[in-house]
Amino acid sequence: MQLIEHVAEMTALARSWRSQGLTVGVVPTMGCLHDGHLSLMRLARERCDRVVVTLFVNPLQFGPNEDFAAYPRQQRLDCQLAEEQGADVVFAPDSRELYPEGFQTTVKAGELAKGLCGASRPGHFDGVVTVVTKLLLLTCADVAVFGEKDFQQLTVIRHLVADLHLPVEIVGAPIVREPDGLAMSSRNKYLQGEMRQEALCLYRAITEARRLALATPPPAAADILEVVRQIVAERGGALDYAVIVDERNLREVPAVDGHSRLILAARIGGVVRLIDNARLLPDHA
Numbered sequence: 001m002q003l004i005e006h007v008a009e010m011t012a013l014a015r016s017w018r019s020q021g022l023t024v025g026v027v028p029t030m031g032c033l034h035d036g037h038l039s040l041m042r043l044a045r046e047r048c049d050r051v052v053v054t055l056f057v058n059p060l061q062f063g064p065n066e067d068f069a070a071y072p073r074q075q076r077l078d079c080q081l082a083e084e085q086g087a088d089v090v091f092a093p094d095s096r097e098l099y100p101e102g103f104q105t106t107v108k109a110g111e112l113a114k115g116l117c118g119a120s121r122p123g124h125f126d127g128v129v130t131v132v133t134k135l136l137l138l139t140c141a142d143v144a145v146f147g148e149k150d151f152q153q154l155t156v157i158r159h160l161v162a163d164l165h166l167p168v169e170i171v172g173a174p175i176v177r178e179p180d181g182l183a184m185s186s187r188n189k190y191l192q193g194e195m196r197q198e199a200l201c202l203y204r205a206i207t208e209a210r211r212l213a214l215a216t217p218p219p220a221a222a223d224i225l226e227v228v229r230q231i232v233a234e235r236g237g238a239l240d241y242a243v244i245v246d247e248r249n250l251r252e253v254p255a256v257d258g259h260s261r262l263i264l265a266a267r268i269g270g271v272v273r274l275i276d277n278a279r280l281l282p283d284h285a
């Protein structure tokens with residue numbers, strides 16, 4: 001496996017693959033890899049001749065008071081993990097490579113980026129779609145794999161690719177969880193002492209919401225959300241938002257059906273912001 005740090009080298013290799021008729025699968029990450037990231041790599045590996053894992057903590061998608069500087073970084077271990085999953089390349093540019101002096105052109109996300117995480121993180125999704133566009137183009141990606149863990153991000157990226165006619169297939173991957181249900185996240189590293197237990201409030205709320213949704217007829221979305229709020233509060237989380245949306249357009253819905261997804265974000269211990277989501281009814285509903 002090759003570690004590449006320069007855009008010119010990555011582009012040259014990607015073009016040579018393309019000229020040989022090889023397909024390229026890309027897994028964009030911010031590093032500090034865990035099993036969730038590794039599951040994305042395996043999907044890319046199954047689908048494509050070559051797999052590129054990108055490691056880049058993108059300054060454009062962090063707000064001024066967010067954790068850009070503190071975000072955990074472990075490039076050497078990440079390279080090892082990516083290699084074990086069969087990645088051909090880890091592309092780990094620094095900020096000056098992707099945003100050299102004079103950089104001034106960005107991509108702007110639309111309506112889908114305004115609510116949910118976009119409301120509490122202004123500009124976040126513009127940063128995401130800008131870097132994702134660059135990474136997909138410079139790696140000549142045929143396929144790119146993203147996790148459902150960041151469900152709004154996945155939806156925004158699907159729109160990006162459709163709106164800009166980027167010739168890339170976007171594959172969504174299921175959320176990988178710890179044995180007790182906590183969704184894996186690089187930010188789980190911030191959870192100290194009791195916060196690890198408190199962090200389970202998100203999954204507990206999801207589990208209860210899914211149980212309630214199975215009733216015939218299911219309760220109104222507002223009633224399910226009331227229970228979600230109670231569970232998060234009782235277990236020590238500070239809810240940022242909890243919504244039940246149609247997963248095809250992220251619009252809030254009054255009643256639950258087979259396309260309904262609960263999406264929530266909460267601060268644990270007042271500081272660590274975690275997100276989670278799940279479809280409320282089983283697939284066949």
Ligand code: AMP
Nearest residue numbers: 029030031036146147149150175176184
């Ligand atoms: P990040 O490094 O947090 O930017 O995440 C990189 C990619 O991994 C994104 O597409 C995430 O949605 C995905 N991802 C993060 N955590 C998980 C998880 N627990 N299960 C599945 N995918 C995940």
